[in-house]
Amino acid sequence: MTSPRPLTQTVAARIPYANCAPFYALWADAPFAVRNLEPRDLGREAESGGVDLGVMAAGDWFRMKDRFEMLAPMGVACRGPVQSVLLFSRRPASALEGARISVTPATSTSVRLLHLLLDVRRDFHDVQYVRGLEPSQADAMLLIGDQAMRTRKRPPEGFTHVLDMGEDWLEWTGLPFVYALWVVRSALDPEIKSEMRAFLEASLAAGLATMPEVARRTTDPGWSQAETETYLRQFNYRFGPEELAGLERFESLVREHGLLVVD
Numbered sequence: 001m002t003s004p005r006p007l008t009q010t011v012a013a014r015i016p017y018a019n020c021a022p023f024y025a026l027w028a029d030a031p032f033a034v035r036n037l038e039p040r041d042l043g044r045e046a047e048s049g050g051v052d053l054g055v056m057a058a059g060d061w062f063r064m065k066d067r068f069e070m071l072a073p074m075g076v077a078c079r080g081p082v083q084s085v086l087l088f089s090r091r092p093a094s095a096l097e098g099a100r101i102s103v104t105p106a107t108s109t110s111v112r113l114l115h116l117l118l119d120v121r122r123d124f125h126d127v128q129y130v131r132g133l134e135p136s137q138a139d140a141m142l143l144i145g146d147q148a149m150r151t152r153k154r155p156p157e158g159f160t161h162v163l164d165m166g167e168d169w170l171e172w173t174g175l176p177f178v179y180a181l182w183v184v185r186s187a188l189d190p191e192i193k194s195e196m197r198a199f200l201e202a203s204l205a206a207g208l209a210t211m212p213e214v215a216r217r218t219t220d221p222g223w224s225q226a227e228t229e230t231y232l233r234q235f236n237y238r239f240g241p242e243e244l245a246g247l248e249r250f251e252s253l254v255r256e257h258g259l260l261v262v263d
Contacts, residue, residue, distance in 0.1 A: 010192060011035060013042045013054030015180070017145040018218045018228060019076050019084060019235060020055055022207030023182075023200070025214065031199060038106040039144070039180065052185040053196055057108035058178050062251050063260050068183040072197050073239040074204065075181030077246065082166030083231055084221075085110045085179065086148045088159040089140035093118070093168070098126045102133035102141040109179055110144050110165060112259045113250070117168050120257055131263070135159065149221035149231075175246035176236065204237055 010032040014024060027034060032053065037045060043060030045051040046068065055075055061068060089096060096118060103111050111129065118124045135141060135156040143151055152162065169177045182200060184193050207214050215229035223231065236243055254260055 009033075010052045010188070010196070011050065012196075013037045013045065013051045013056075015039060015042065015055055015145075016220075017084075018149065018221050018223075018231065019145070019179075021214050021218045022211065022232060022237060023055065023074075023204050025207035025210065026199070026203035031195065040106055040108045043108050046183075046185075052188060054183065055180045056183045057180050058247060058250060059109040059112045059254065059259075059262070061181060061183055062254055064183075067186055069186045071182040071184040071193065072200060073181075073244065074200070074237055075178060075239065077176050077178040077236045077239060077243040078166050078234055079176035079236070079242070080167050080170045081164045082177070082179075082234070083152065083164065084146070084148045085113070085144050085165045086152060087114065087140055087142050087163040087165060088151065088155050089161045089163065090158050091139070092161050093163045094122065096122075096127060096140060097124045099139035100128045100130060100133070100137070102135070102138035103129050103131050104141075104143050104147065105132050106147075107142065107144050108262075110142060112254055112262055113165055113169065113177070114142055115259055115262070116250075116253050116257065117163075117165060117172070120253065121168075121172050146221045149223060153222070173246070173249055175249055176243050178239070178243055178247040178250065181239070181247070208237070 012032045012034050014034050014036050016036045039057040042051060042054050043057055047064060118127050166177050184196060211229055211232060215232060216225045218228050
């Protein structure tokens with residue numbers, strides 16, 4: 001796809017996770033500069049002015065809605081088990097009161113979701129959430145993305161329980177969960193936004209049309225092509241009323257329980 005004018009002054013962030021792969025089918029010819037960033041780093045760079053466009057963690061977007069707008073109703077959403085946002089633990093989730101939980105440094109949305117599932121849904125009051133603990137120091141570990149996918153096949157010794165947080169959210173709310181959504185800096189020229197939206201739509205369409213090939217190239221999680229394709233097809237990349245309702249419900253809970261800013 002050819003852009004009417006170069007957008008090289010515009011910086012887009014690419015989250016290098018398997019679940020985002022269908023969006024990037026045409027990004028070798030992207031009409032903007034591209035940076036690879038983990039979700040939490042993407043939020044930090046967007047806030048400091050280093051990123052104009054990206055599939056931003058929902059938890060970050062809630063606090064930056066005055067500066068970023070939804071580019072299109074697209075992103076990463078799933079109804080039920082997601083297989084890559086996982087809490088590995090030494091005991092069942094129902095017995096994690098007082099637990100010390102290692103939280104991956106990469107997450108912005110899932111750490112907020114974990115607070116809601118443990119502190120609010122289960123009414124726990126004494127859970128410790130610590131970034132980046134070693135497994136030996138923790139009772140449970142929150143992992144996301146490709147790292148969670150790899151760990152699911154070979155969890156650390158003693159971590160015999162796995163809570164799929166997408167599944168737990170669905171059981172609690174009856175709604176899909178939106179992990180990230182495509183946003184753009186509101187101050188950009190409307191014509192540039194339109195060009196970026198058209199490119200993103202075309203790239204996603206190309207990815208969805210060639211899903212077996214996308215899965216074949218997505219090797220980082222260490223899953224087979226068939227496993228990866230099945231995984232990718234569980235996501236809703238274009239949002240409908242249910243995904244938007246899930247996003248609204250999550251934002252409402254985040255604000256209600258003081259989780260807009262989480263370390």
